[in-house]
Amino acid sequence: xxxxxxxxxxxxxxxxxxxxxxxxxxxxxxxxxxxxxxxxxxxxxxxxxxxxxxxxxxxxxxxxxxxxxxxxxxxxxxxxxxxxxxxxxxxxxxxxxxxxxxxxxxxxxxxxxxxxxxxxxxxxxxxxxxxxxxxxxxxxxxxxxxxxxxxxxxxxxxxxxxxxxxxxxxxxxxxxxxxxxxxxxxxxxxxxxxxxxxxxxxxxxxxxxxxxxxxxxxxxxxxxxxxxxxxxxxxxxxxxx
Amino acid sequence: xxxxxxxxxxxxxxxxxxxxxxxxxxxxxxxxxxxxxxxxxxxxxxxxxxxxxxxxxxxxxxxxxxxxxxxxxxxxxxxxxxxxxxxxxxxxxxxxxxxxxxxxxxxxxxxxxxxxxxxxxxxxxxxxxxxxxxxxxxxxxxxxxxxxxxxxxxxxxxxxxxxxxxxxxxxxxxxxxxxxxxxxxxxxxxxxxxxxxxxxxxxxxxxxxxxxxxxxxxxxxxxxxxxxxxxxxxxxxxxxxxxxxxxxxxxxxxxxxxxxxxxxxxxxxxxxxxxxxxxxxxxxxxxxxxxxxx
Ligand SMILES: Nc1ncnc2c1ncn2[C@@H]1O[C@H](COP(=O)(O)OP(=O)(O)OP(=O)(O)O)[C@@H](O)[C@H]1O
Ligand SMILES: [Mg+2]
Numbered sequence: 001x002x003x004x005x006x007x008x009x010x011x012x013x014x015x016x017x018x019x020x021x022x023x024x025x026x027x028x029x030x031x032x033x034x035x036x037x038x039x040x041x042x043x044x045x046x047x048x049x050x051x052x053x054x055x056x057x058x059x060x061x062x063x064x065x066x067x068x069x070x071x072x073x074x075x076x077x078x079x080x081x082x083x084x085x086x087x088x089x090x091x092x093x094x095x096x097x098x099x100x101x102x103x104x105x106x107x108x109x110x111x112x113x114x115x116x117x118x119x120x121x122x123x124x125x126x127x128x129x130x131x132x133x134x135x136x137x138x139x140x141x142x143x144x145x146x147x148x149x150x151x152x153x154x155x156x157x158x159x160x161x162x163x164x165x166x167x168x169x170x171x172x173x174x175x176x177x178x179x180x181x182x183x184x185x186x187x188x189x190x191x192x193x194x195x196x197x198x199x200x201x202x203x204x205x206x207x208x209x210x211x212x213x214x215x216x217x218x219x220x221x222x223x224x225x226x227x228x229x230x231x232x233x234x235x236x237x238x239x240x241x
Numbered sequence: 242x243x244x245x246x247x248x249x250x251x252x253x254x255x256x257x258x259x260x261x262x263x264x265x266x267x268x269x270x271x272x273x274x275x276x277x278x279x280x281x282x283x284x285x286x287x288x289x290x291x292x293x294x295x296x297x298x299x300x301x302x303x304x305x306x307x308x309x310x311x312x313x314x315x316x317x318x319x320x321x322x323x324x325x326x327x328x329x330x331x332x333x334x335x336x337x338x339x340x341x342x343x344x345x346x347x348x349x350x351x352x353x354x355x356x357x358x359x360x361x362x363x364x365x366x367x368x369x370x371x372x373x374x375x376x377x378x379x380x381x382x383x384x385x386x387x388x389x390x391x392x393x394x395x396x397x398x399x400x401x402x403x404x405x406x407x408x409x410x411x412x413x414x415x416x417x418x419x420x421x422x423x424x425x426x427x428x429x430x431x432x433x434x435x436x437x438x439x440x441x442x443x444x445x446x447x448x449x450x451x452x453x454x455x456x457x458x459x460x461x462x463x464x465x466x467x468x469x470x471x472x473x474x475x476x477x478x479x480x481x482x483x484x485x486x487x488x489x490x491x492x493x494x495x496x497x498x499x500x501x502x503x504x505x506x507x508x509x510x511x512x513x514x515x516x517x518x519x520x521x522x523x524x525x526x527x528x529x530x531x532x533x534x535x
């Protein structure tokens with residue numbers, strides 16, 4: 001592993017299995033993320049990347065295995081307690097609330113107990129001036145790009161330091177994708193730990209410290225950024241990129 | 242003075258009666274809307290819990306000598322606690338199922354609550370009079386205003402506007418609105434949604450009990466008094482559109498007034514006019530006047 005094991009482990013998943021009702025979607029996922037790392041989960045459609053993030057938060061059906069967040073076992077906790085271990089979640093479908101204004105959406109996730117202070121509203125508006133401009137608009141009236149910024153921005157306020165970001169670059173204009181890449185670099189600089197699910201390999205490649213590749217609900221490959229060149233042939237085969 | 246051949250004073254007093262009924266419709270449909278929004282349960286027990294509010298007011302006075310003003314707070318509190326027990330014991334098991342199960346379960350609870358009280362008190366009315374401070378009437382010159390009725394309208398408006406304000410303008414309300422849209426995501430953000438659901442049900446049924454105490458002096462208190470009212474309230478909810486807070490308040494008041502005027506101009510239709518309106522609304526706007534098409 002490229003990262004020295006002396007660093008704190010932010011997230012450690014062992015033998016994670018998950019179901020949606022009867023359908024078994026995760027078949028034993030093992031994954032480690034160290035504090036301050038940016039890790040990308042790659043995989044084809046339906047490989048189980050979204051399900052892995054959802055399972056961390058208890059948003060799938062039944063789960064089995066172990067999910068430790070900064071050393072604390074969370075697999076048996078109800079969903080509403082898990083965020084308080086410092087987890088911020090940006091869902092694939094963005095989850096902007098239409099009955100809330102832009103600013104209400106931004107202020108919705110509660111500041112987490114026992115975590116350090118998150119970013120202030122001013123800081124967030126400085127980073128995303130569009131959101132400041134549209135603070136009083138209905139959340140779902142924002143453009144796709146603005147909604148995506150909002151979905152990420154609202155978890156930066158809470159003090160969460162383990163961010164689970166699901167396909168944040170999907171379907172967005174290149175300028176906005178660049179702004180998001182810049183934001184990820186900034187978050188990394190500030191010491192946030194990020195787990196990104198990405199389809200857009202070109203977005204993820206320059207940002208990530210390490211990569212995991214999923215297939216059929218399992219991790220099938222994992223390597224550090226430095227090994228990316230060597231692994232390209234394998235990746236091409238696994239992802240069809 | 243006459244309008245369309247009817248004396249103005251008669252019109253005004255029917256208007257007030259309509260507003261009183263409309264106030265009850267508004268509070269009850271507001272509670273139903275809040276509960277349906279977050280729990281996805283059509284709370285058929287609402288009528289029975291409204292009745293329980295009135296019966297509790299009567300019991301307080303009859304057995305403990307506790308007056309109206311105390312019961313106006315105590316009865317909703319007791320019913321809220323009962324609601325919390327109902328939610329924890331029964332409702333929480335059916336959220337993932339079809340609406341029909343919630344309807345059947347709360348209908349069953351209605352029959353139990355009404356049945357128990359019926360076995361104690363029968364079906365004839367229990368007497369309850371308005372508190373002294375609000376008895377009598379005020380002569381406004383153009384009409385005589387019964388004080389208690391004016392109080393009912395005022396108290397209902399305050400409660401409805403207060404509820405609307407909390408839901409639409411505060412942080413707590415933002416949790417509630419967001420929870421109505423996507424409870425799992427709100428929970429993933431670290432909000433204790435199960436607790437919020439329990440308290441919301443408690444609050445919704447407390448509103449019903451509050452309306453029940455308000456109604457106690459102006460309606461025949463009996464274990465079955467919720468039945469007729471709840472049917473009309475469901476029609477109000479259908480007309481207004483399930484889930485809209487302001488919609489249920491305005492529709493409740495509006496239909497009460499329409500009912501009142503119907504009594505003046507064509508009394509035979511006064512008990513059916515709401516259902517006629519419901520049929521028309523369903524034809525042209527199936528989601529209701531304030532509902533969002535899904
Ligand atoms: N709510 C659900 N109920 C049942 N099965 C589901 C549900 N959500 C996802 N699945 C199934 O679980 C498997 C993994 O899906 P998941 O959404 O985790 O994939 P993914 O890697 O995020 O892919 P993508 O986002 O590109 O579709 C798929 O086979 C999918 O059909
Ligand atoms: Mg996905």
